[in-house]
Amino acid sequence: xxxxxxxATSQFGMIPMNLLGQKTQADYIxxxxxxxxxxxxxxxxxxxxxxxxxxxxxxxxxxxxxxxxLSAEAAYLHYTSNETIGGLxxxxxxxxxxxxxxxxxxxxxxxxxxxxxxxGLIYAGAQKNIGPAGLTVVIVREDLxxxxxxxxxxxxxxxxxxxxxxxxxxxxxxxxxxxGLVFKWLKAQGGVEGxxxxxxxxxxxxxxxxxxxxxxxxxxxxxxxSIMNVPFTLAxxxxxxxxxxxxxxxxxxxxxxxxxVGGMRASIYNAVSETAVEAxxxxxxxFEKTRA
Amino acid sequence: xxxxxxxATSQFGMIPMNLLGQKTQADYIxxxxxxxxxxxxxxxxxxxxxxxxxxxxxxxxxxxxxxxxLSAEAAYLHYTSNETIGGLxxxxxxxxxxxxxxxxxxxxxxxxxxxxxxxGLIYAGAQKNIGPAGLTVVIVREDLxxxxxxxxxxxxxxxxxxxxxxxxxxxxxxxxxxxGLVFKWLKAQGGVEGxxxxxxxxxxxxxxxxxxxxxxxxxxxxxxxSIMNVPFTLAxxxxxxxxxxxxxxxxxxxxxxxxxVGGMRASIYNAVSETAVEAxxxxxxxFEKTRA
Numbered sequence: 389x390x391x392x393x394x395x396a397t398s399q400f401g402m403i404p405m406n407l408l409g410q411k412t413q414a415d416y417i418x419x420x421x422x423x424x425x426x427x428x429x430x431x432x433x434x435x436x437x438x439x440x441x442x443x444x445x446x447x448x449x450x451x452x453x454x455x456x457x458l459s460a461e462a463a464y465l466h467y468t469s470n471e472t473i474g475g476l477x478x479x480x481x482x483x484x485x486x487x488x489x490x491x492x493x494x495x496x497x498x499x500x501x502x503x504x505x506x507x508g509l510i511y512a513g514a515q516k517n518i519g520p521a522g523l524t525v526v527i528v529r530e531d532l533x534x535x536x537x538x539x540x541x542x543x544x545x546x547x548x549x550x551x552x553x554x555x556x557x558x559x560x561x562x563x564x565x566x567x568g569l570v571f572k573w574l575k576a577q578g579g580v581e582g583x584x585x586x587x588x589x590x591x592x593x594x595x596x597x598x599x600x601x602x603x604x605x606x607x608x609x610x611x612x613x614s615i616m617n618v619p620f621t622l623a624x625x626x627x628x629x630x631x632x633x634x635x636x637x638x639x640x641x642x643x644x645x646x647x648x649v650g651g652m653r654a655s656i657y658n659a660v661s662e663t664a665v666e667a668x669x670x671x672x673x674x675f676e677k678t679r680a
Numbered sequence: 681x682x683x684x685x686x687x688a689t690s691q692f693g694m695i696p697m698n699l700l701g702q703k704t705q706a707d708y709i710x711x712x713x714x715x716x717x718x719x720x721x722x723x724x725x726x727x728x729x730x731x732x733x734x735x736x737x738x739x740x741x742x743x744x745x746x747x748x749x750l751s752a753e754a755a756y757l758h759y760t761s762n763e764t765i766g767g768l769x770x771x772x773x774x775x776x777x778x779x780x781x782x783x784x785x786x787x788x789x790x791x792x793x794x795x796x797x798x799x800g801l802i803y804a805g806a807q808k809n810i811g812p813a814g815l816t817v818v819i820v821r822e823d824l825x826x827x828x829x830x831x832x833x834x835x836x837x838x839x840x841x842x843x844x845x846x847x848x849x850x851x852x853x854x855x856x857x858x859x860g861l862v863f864k865w866l867k868a869q870g871g872v873e874g875x876x877x878x879x880x881x882x883x884x885x886x887x888x889x890x891x892x893x894x895x896x897x898x899x900x901x902x903x904x905x906s907i908m909n910v911p912f913t914l915a916x917x918x919x920x921x922x923x924x925x926x927x928x929x930x931x932x933x934x935x936x937x938x939x940x941v942g943g944m945r946a947s948i949y950n951a952v953s954e955t956a957v958e959a960x961x962x963x964x965x966x967f968e969k970t971r972a
Contacts, residue, residue: 429834432834520852521853522853539831541724541836542724544693558807560812560852
């Protein structure tokens, strides 16, 4: 069943409250800032097993399938398919066996086809590839509903939202409407298959430009580089603020990396055209030439 | 402190979870459907004392001040200043002494001036007089923050939202923007004082037209008639569906009463002009003449 709900960050608490059932443990993969936020909230309700983490490698890759130290007693396995800030993305769907698989797909949903049937629960904030902020999409296996913890607020109970067709309370109507327009637009791009081709071209071009230069760098292992969020640094960090000023003058906005990691970050979501990515690459090459 | 949060219905659980503190009881006044929803959710966390109810009178008036049977052990007193569906509104602010007063002001906030300092907490969904659905305004006394129950989800903790200037998570940015435009528009109407004069004129005219006729009726006691939501019935209920069809043809929309009470309801929020109310009255008089 698919339904729509308030904020994506609410899901961090909703997931354990709804999916623990009679169990007390949950498995989490740690790949960066958003995994950590999900883990921190889950710890308030469950014994969290961090079954794999690449923190020691500064989150420059996602754990391999053979590194996942899954627990027999876990109610579910949670991971973040794309770390928005770190710019790393799973290149595989973890196999948790009979344990339901839960994924935060906020920043890469609808960027490329995904095998939905592999998941117990998919959640994604709308504000990247769906519509305006203030709306979250949840897709959940129906047999996982109806086992919320007794202290779960009614508005946190997935079953309430599912049973009410996402209208238990007055929904964010305008956000729904805009999301509908985005879905129509996406269909006109050839659907998820069509946009995936464009997204892959955009990402390949930008990473190629970064890799072709000693002036720019991206630290993420090749198979785990995000096709949505491309962080990069300048070899000379002194030039970063100048880069941002000149980029903005060239009409290239919001390139500052998250304050927790610094550097630059190009978020090339579905709405960012291939032409826009080419303009960024051209600017980067020009900036490098004038500074080299 | 004032902050902005997801859905208004979430507040029904947030209020006991945030305000009970060391206490276990809370006082609630029951004036209709929205009071009841607030009470139902509060019962999951607190011993709820319904300190006054006019249900036996079919919610045709609000309880008088001398009917409130307040408890010494209550963490707070909650009431609904305007019952959107029933169309009744408090004509006074209850006095709870030292007990914090909590009010659901969803459907009459900004309709007329209100003494904010009388309240421990005011909450209001945006979708009546503030902006689009999916946004709630909370105004809370700072000394009431920081005592959330241990099981309170982080996103349900008022202190988290207050400390983060309403930006603990990505807020519904477009809804904020639209609310800002509405506030500017409201200022141009002379602010809350200015709109209150218009609102009172709108309501008086509509109730006068209803009272002047035996064809239409409104059951609410005069001092408690809502200036925002005006429910009315037709003496001949057989004519109701015809009324709605012809009203819609005349450009007068959404006049059907809530399915739980039937009849008609004119919601004459700030955005509804005096001219629109006059058009409704004219239509009602015309409809009556052609059917009498």
